[in-house]
Amino acid sequence: MTTVKDIDARGTQHCETTTLGLLLRHQGLDLSEPMLFGLASGLSFLYWNSKKMDFPFLGGRVKPFDLTRNLAARLRLRLQVQETTSPRKAWDSVAASIDAGHPVGLQLDSHHLDYFGSKVHFGGHIVALYGYDDHTAYLVDTDQQGGAVSTSLSSLARARAARGPMTAKHRSFTLTTPKNMPAPHGQIVPAITACADAFLNPPIANLGHRGIEKTGRLVRTWLQCTDDPQRDLPQAASLMEKAGTGGALFRNLYRDFLAECTELLDSSHLRTGHRLYAEAAVLWTEAAALIKEAGERGDAQCLVQAGTVMGDLARIEREAMSALSCLKGA
Template sequence: MATVIDIEARGTQHCETTALGVLLRHQGLDLSEPMLFGLGSGLSFVYWDSKNMGFPFLGGRVKPFELTRNLATRLGLELVVQETTSPRRAWENVAALVGAGHPVGLQLDSYYLDYFGSKVHFGGHVVAMYGYDDHDAYVVDTDQQGGKVSTSLTSLAQARAARGPMAAKHRSFTLTAPGNVPSPQAHIIPAITACADAFLNPPIANLGHRGIEKAGKLVRTWLQRTDNPQRDLPQAALLMEKAGTGGALFRNLYRDFLAECTQLLDSSHLRTGYRLYTEAAILWTEAAALITEAGESGNAQSLVQAGTILGDVSRMEREAMKALSSLGSEAPAIQP
């Protein structure tokens, strides 16, 4: 017999904001995906490379689940997280909540999910579970993965039990909004300035604007970094554009968040940040296309061009975040 909650799934692009949207709409709090991403101070940058990695990874957001924690803190939501090493207890935790009418967020490894087309291990994937029957779990994932989908209970258990980079121990979570549902407007400026300050003052050179500058230098060497450039370079570019980022390594999502904010707050700093992130998003997509081209053709000049673009992007995003970090020092008028 099936246990299913009535939920609303929408066309979304990024896994964590997809799950957050499902959980919060069920609580009566309806925010756009860019607003969820921005209020969670989700934008970042990391150039990640290590000896045990086959190829460098460019990341455009904060660590998995940090966005959820940021959003809950900022909006005063009650975030209850359960983790366990016991597969049996892990299932009992979510079955009890779904049975009581609460959709549940799950962090797991997307590799094991039946409906996933690309079989790549990623332990930071997040879905919202809203039902189950004797054989399958019903979950909401991104538009790219099918939206409302199902996966066998066996595959779900494997995905939740997986270990490796970014994985969590059968993590499940719920969000509860206070009686008076919070208005996001008052939290926009703190969310933006927190994101900007972290981006402008990274603790190591692989993060923030310094990380993008570093990527601009190192991307030029990527043909020498791999023995299979036809596979690795297009794959890296694909992750930047298509892997749940919303395009342009999450810059499209942040651009749309800033656009939404300019409709709510009258601020020249905000408009400057929006204009620069609109430009930066276009350049990220251009860089990804050049990286793909270099992998397919073996032409090192394409990587030189991509590196030059990333150098420009580093300066552009730094300028954008400097403007946005100044939001805290002005009192923008709320748009009528």
């Protein structure tokens, strides 16, 4: 068995920040999960529905791997990414990194992993690999999935080779901290303002505050969007609350990031943003509960209520991000 020494196998709430946290702790940089998420300008909103999809999807963060790219750029980390169509080259690359004493991040389809409880295809899942033997890969995933876990090498190969929405070609990556790395806390303001600008000025109506407002209108029709509302609506609610989001569609994580920032920076704009995101987090959990109830009971009135809550959320988050965007001149 070959493993990287001194791994802090700490599973947290979201897959990508769990992996980033492990890779950076191995480099001697220990940041909280909310701080990693916030410094990466991770918060977003997406309403996604296409002809190929069985049911609409609500996303609360930037695209898979954009979070890693954002954090690396913000902290001037050396991000080395490998992609290949060859399974053999893909494995040789990560095995060489482990042999050299460096943990590796992997993007893959969680459906194929032995330990994964929910067998749903998700090609944007990210885990950290820290060891292997002749038959088994040793990984760190979220707390929900077990933290330090293992899966067969064959299942890992299938997960990495999967194709479909959000998948990558056997993507693996490592992070290295430079000697002249800027102080992470000094990057809080640009990280927040970049996130706010993207949220307030979305290029299409499915994103940002416009996307939340649009969802508030469309969610009222969700009973007509499915042949099996008792399956699809509770599953949509579960994805909002439990699918590695930290609860409330990532709003809990961003609320906690802003709370941590208020301990470091004295700003009324920051305190306003934190107060409003604390309010938004509660309302997102309420909206998810209403969607779940609508599916279980077939009650359209619950979706009307969810739509009203989302209308309030569009306003609250717009106000929060407008306040946070003012940090530029603070």
